[in-house]
Amino acid sequence: MHRLNTFILVSVLFAFASPAKAQESQRPFSQCMAVAQALPGASYANLTPDDLDLRADTVAAGSGEVEIAFAGHSTYVITTPGGVTIATDFNGWAGRVAAPDVVTMNKAHSSHFTLSPDERIDHVLRGWNFDGTPADHDVVVEDVYVRNVTTDIRNFGAMEPDGNSIFIFEVADLCIGHLGHLHHPLEDRHFAQIGRLDIVMVPVDGGLTLSHTAMTGIAQRLQSSILLPMHRRGAPLSSFIEMMGDKFATDFVNEDSFTVSARTLPRRPTILVLKGI
Template sequence: MPRIKAFILVAATLFLGSPATAQEGQRPFSQCMAVAQSLPGVTYANLTPADTVSGRVQLAAAGSGEVEIMFAGHSTYVITTPAGITIATDFNGWAGRVSIPDVVTMNKAHSSHFTLAPDERIDHVLRGWNFDQSPAEHHLVVDDVYIRNVTTDIRNFGTMEPDGNSIFIFEVADLCIGHLGHLHHPLEDRHFAQIGRLDIVMVPVDGGLTLSHEGMTGLARRLQSSILLPMHRRGAPLSSFITMMGDRFLVDYVNADSFTISARSLPRQPTILVLKGI
């Protein structure tokens, strides 16, 4: 394990060596993909949780090496990095307490997941699709976070439109955070290979507009993430999704719309974290 940790630290310096990196040019190094590929079949676990009694997520004030994640509504989470970079996922023109994020990601399945007129003060607007229907490809470093995407297909008037959705991955503070977007089909092996390790994953739990609860829970179990964050709650009750996830997952209901997390404070047992407002 010490050799793996050292590898991660060295790898992080390769793509976080400068304050900002344009998307053009050499592709940044992905620690989330590198560790996943070097350890095939491994179940990722944190053996030094902040709360060794319950294994639940430690909620603490943000500090060095900690990432804040806030639920802002529907499929929008706002991620704040240790350097203060704010990212709003599936941004539709509003993002809770952060009106002008530094970065927004979008998907186009419904208008509640994107806007064609984002505020001009937003520095980076990352759409999960291209208007010419070619696959969107993002490799962006902003200060201490590396953002990339994996495209999937979406339903469009009864047919499947290739590459219409993106799973966005945020690599920051030795954490791999993923947002599944408006996912419409099961993932193939190639998708999992492109995603790599995800410590935290944001999962739509509507049970039908995206994937069925059976399909989504199977996918979530295969990802083996430490923290699962529900979103896009429509249709079937959240309890149905939680029940189908099984006893292997703890459920933590938090009376707040945000929490802070670090690589060292990931829970010992995989946890479904239900924030206020879900």
């Protein structure tokens, strides 16, 4: 009888559990997620094999190298060790890749999205929802986990809530972030949701998104090992580099792509300027 009562109690509690909690329990484990120390009551997650929502063969692929190629404006193409191709701020054209497996988009300008993506693209992840609700992506494709953190966006002078997304790509023990068309400084809650970023793609136009002062402040707080400039319009890149300070090295590369692994990240934070930027 005691066991029956216990079963009934547990069943009732489960039935009335918060939908948000239920949804959260289904999310893949994020190795890059960290909670800002400034937030009260914060606790850090520990990785256990049961937390991973990935097949054994995809986990094995996580130890390889990732290729990152600049494809123009705010579009980088990420190729995972498992061969998955991802194009950021995809506007219908992604350099060498005709139809990436995954594309992310933001809607600040038409150069950051397309309303008619190639039908061969399996995963089209928009950084906004047409109904105005926050976009919420938690997608595992082979050896990569893609998630997003929404931010607000300027719309005819006013701020539209959740109109932009910062996308995070977790692959090969690397945390790779794309800030999108960021229009305001990040709050502690944003940094907490983003977590660790080993590599970050940062708009450096100096005004269409954010001023160099504001953008360098965000980049410095993220403390990523590699910073990849993008969206280079307006203010000179040299201004952004100078404001980043002496803690960051600068490497101009005469190629439009590079390969990287968790083991080959530079010890000194580096602004990596690929050919074409």
